[in-house]
Each structure stands twice: as C-alpha cells, then as structure tokens.
Amino acid sequence: MSDVVPPEVRPKPVVPAKPSNVGAPSPSSPFPPQGPSGGAGSVGISAPPSGIPVPIGTHGPNLAISHAVGHGLGHGVGHTAAHSGHGLSSSHNSSGGSTLLGYIGIDTIIEQMRKKTMKTGFDFNIMVVGHSGLGKSTLVNTLFKSHVSRKSAGWARDEKIPKTVEIKAVSHVIEEGGVKMKLTVVDTPGFGDQINNDNCWEPISKYINEQYEKFLKEEVNITRKKRIPDTRVHCCIYFISPTGHFLRQLDTEFMKRLSHSVNIIPVIAKADTMTLEERQEFKQRVRKELEVSGIEFYPQKEFDEDMEDKSDNDKIREAMPFAVVGSDKEYQVNGKRVLGRKTAWGIVEVENPNHCEFAQLRDFLIRSHLQDLKEVTHNIHYETYRAKRLNENGEPDGAILPLKMTTWTQF
Numbered sequence: 001m002s003d004v005v006p007p008e009v010r011p012k013p014v015v016p017a018k019p020s021n022v023g024a025p026s027p028s029s030p031f032p033p034q035g036p037s038g039g040a041g042s043v044g045i046s047a048p049p050s051g052i053p054v055p056i057g058t059h060g061p062n063l064a065i066s067h068a069v070g071h072g073l074g075h076g077v078g079h080t081a082a083h084s085g086h087g088l089s090s091s092h093n094s095s096g097g098s099t100l101l102g103y104i105g106i107d108t109i110i111e112q113m114r115k116k117t118m119k120t121g122f123d124f125n126i127m128v129v130g131h132s133g134l135g136k137s138t139l140v141n142t143l144f145k146s147h148v149s150r151k152s153a154g155w156a157r158d159e160k161i162p163k164t165v166e167i168k169a170v171s172h173v174i175e176e177g178g179v180k181m182k183l184t185v186v187d188t189p190g191f192g193d194q195i196n197n198d199n200c201w202e203p204i205s206k207y208i209n210e211q212y213e214k215f216l217k218e219e220v221n222i223t224r225k226k227r228i229p230d231t232r233v234h235c236c237i238y239f240i241s242p243t244g245h246f247l248r249q250l251d252t253e254f255m256k257r258l259s260h261s262v263n264i265i266p267v268i269a270k271a272d273t274m275t276l277e278e279r280q281e282f283k284q285r286v287r288k289e290l291e292v293s294g295i296e297f298y299p300q301k302e303f304d305e306d307m308e309d310k311s312d313n314d315k316i317r318e319a320m321p322f323a324v325v326g327s328d329k330e331y332q333v334n335g336k337r338v339l340g341r342k343t344a345w346g347i348v349e350v351e352n353p354n355h356c357e358f359a360q361l362r363d364f365l366i367r368s369h370l371q372d373l374k375e376v377t378h379n380i381h382y383e384t385y386r387a388k389r390l391n392e393n394g395e396p397d398g399a400i401l402p403l404k405m406t407t408w409t410q411f
C-alpha cells in the first residue's frame, strides 16, 4: 500500500462521456494480454493495465466481450468489468496503427470517490479567532445551524453564549444527503483584553502546530492507520472589528504571522453596526491594508491552479472580507422562520444577502471551497511544517521514518 497516492486534486473528468460510436473489440489493442485465464487474449481483446479503473454497475451493449475482459483481468476488477458492458476496444486507423477509441471508464473515478466518501465521511476543522466580543462563538453556531457549542457545553437554548476563556475544540457529526462530515469547531478566547497583548497569537499558533505534529506522528508510524484522523485546522476565520477606520496593529500582526501556517479568511464582524456605504468603504480599506502589509489570505493568488480558478477566485477576493452578522435566534418573517437579530427598526436576517454577506461566506466555505481548503492545508501548510520538522532532527520524537512518505488520507 506504500505507493497508493491519495486522490488529492479536485477530480476533473479526464475523458468525455462514453461516445456513441464505441468501437468493436479488436485484436490490435495496445494493452498486452493479462491474467492467467487467457480471457482477454483469447477473444482478441486485451485487458487494460490493472491500475485503470473499470466502470461499475452500468450495463451496456458489449456484455459478452466485457465478460471476457473481466476474466482476463483477474479478481475483483475483472468481475466488475464483466458486468460493465462498456468493454475496451481499439480500432485500426487509416495508416494501419491502432487507436484507442473505446470507453475505458476513467470518469467513474468520481463515482467511486463519491461512494467512498459516503462510507467514510470526512473531517472539516474550522477555527475562529479575533478580538474579544466580536461574535466568534455566535457565528460558529450560525454557520452550521447546529448550535454546536451550545449543545456540547450543555447550555439551554436561550442562555447567553458565555465568554470564551480557553481554546476549545468541539466536534459534531453532521449528516446531509447521506454524507457525513465530522465538523470540529475550535473556538478561541478573544484577544486584546490584556494590558500587554504581545504574543497573544502564540497559543493559537501552538494549537495549529500541535495538530500538524499529531498528524505527522501518525504518518511516520510503522503501523499507521489506514485513515489518519485529521484534526488539522483547515481554515481560520479572522474577525475584524467593524470600526470603519483601519485594521488594528494586532490584526495585521496576527494575520502576518499565521498566514504561512493556516488558511486565513478575514471577515468583518457585526456588519449590522455599519451602514452599507461604510461597509463598502471599510472593505476596500481592509483589502488595501492587507495587500500593503503583504498578508496573503485564502484563497491565495499563488495557489490558483489555472485561469478558471483564477477568475473564480478573483471574484471572491474582490468580495472579501465578507461582512457578516451572526445569530442563533430564530424569528418569524413573512411566515418563515429565519435566523436573525431583532432591532428596534426590524429584523436583520442573517441569511438574507441584502442584509449581510453571511450566506456568501457559508457558500464559499462549504459549497465551493471546502475541498480546496483541505488540499491547501495538506499540500502547502502541512507540507511546510513537515519539511521543517524533518529537517530539524530527522525524526519527530524518535519515530522511524519510512523511506518514502505517502499517506492514504481522504481530504
């Protein structure tokens, strides 16, 4: 299993859907015959190298031929191919060579991954950080509508969320559409209260690195788990005070220090305390300040994979930092229950895009970038930590390193 490479990158279909002109099998397939039964070779069709995925569970017109392929392939894979119906085929081109025309089924990797994810579920870990009282604990509850912190802390529903006094990770398994996500929310005490705020990022930085260290130790174990529990922080939502002026020095300092070890997502807290014009102006100012200070927030420009990625992420970067409002209280608005904040002049609806950008933040975190957040964490931040640690003394806490480091982790 040492060379199993995890499906790290967002899957993109490599081949188009099965073409209508799937060719008949030909003896001139580029694949050599495989398997002891002689099935593939004996009917004039060759089996693919065993690494090539074979479609599962779809029945097509080439059943007889596919059956032969199946036996030729050997156990497991062969049997699946036997019922695939797609088969493998190649045909002669005009110059006498052979061209692979048949449907191989590479695109079924997506379905295979989906099934696997459905079975195993996945971890997603969010941390909230910022000055005291900016609504960090409240937003976490809002985000997942699951009252994560409240339930776990045993509070009654209407109790006020207490001040957070220590770093606390709370996990819940959330299931939607048959997919299980183990969500861990790391709530942190607000900083900025102390007379001396020097190094207030240290406990947070320490926590982030401890999770990397835990993962590294598991990874280099001789008998490592097939699936390493992932407690690494995939994103750190940084709360900016809605002052309407400038970023505080502590904000820039914090983000500068941590942006190289975790995905920072800045948000403007308590957006309901600003007018729309103030909010727009403040967002622009914050973006400028972040740029001038050289702070790379997520999604980092340097990690855009292609032009499409760049153009999508540019739009997001231009909309950031999202100005959010949090609440875990529900009110009746036009006959519907909505999460909101009741004021003397009406209800601020948390999920209404005309009121604030909470919905944008949620869609960005969960619906469009969750997988990418995990990949950047693993491939960039963790990798940097890992390389540094292994360079320091070669072995984390005396563990023996395998020659080649590979993981079998679902991201």
Ligand SMILES: Nc1nc2c(ncn2[C@@H]2O[C@H](COP(=O)(O)OP(=O)(O)OP(=O)(O)O)[C@@H](O)[C@H]2O)c(=O)[nH]1
Binding pocket: 131, 132, 133, 134, 135, 136, 137, 138, 139, 161, 162, 163, 164, 165, 188, 189, 190, 191, 269, 270, 271, 272, 273, 324, 325, 326, 327, 341
């Ligand atoms: N106006 C407004 N108030 C909010 C918002 N979110 C939270 N609050 C209120 O702000 C106060 C502090 O909220 P918390 O969620 O405890 O803030 P916190 O950042 O976790 O605070 P610490 O744990 O002390 O750092 C509470 O009274 C919340 O009801 C918001 O979006 N707008």
Ligand SMILES: [Mg+2]
Binding pocket: 136, 137, 138, 162, 163, 164, 187, 188, 189, 190
């Ligand atoms: Mg709190």
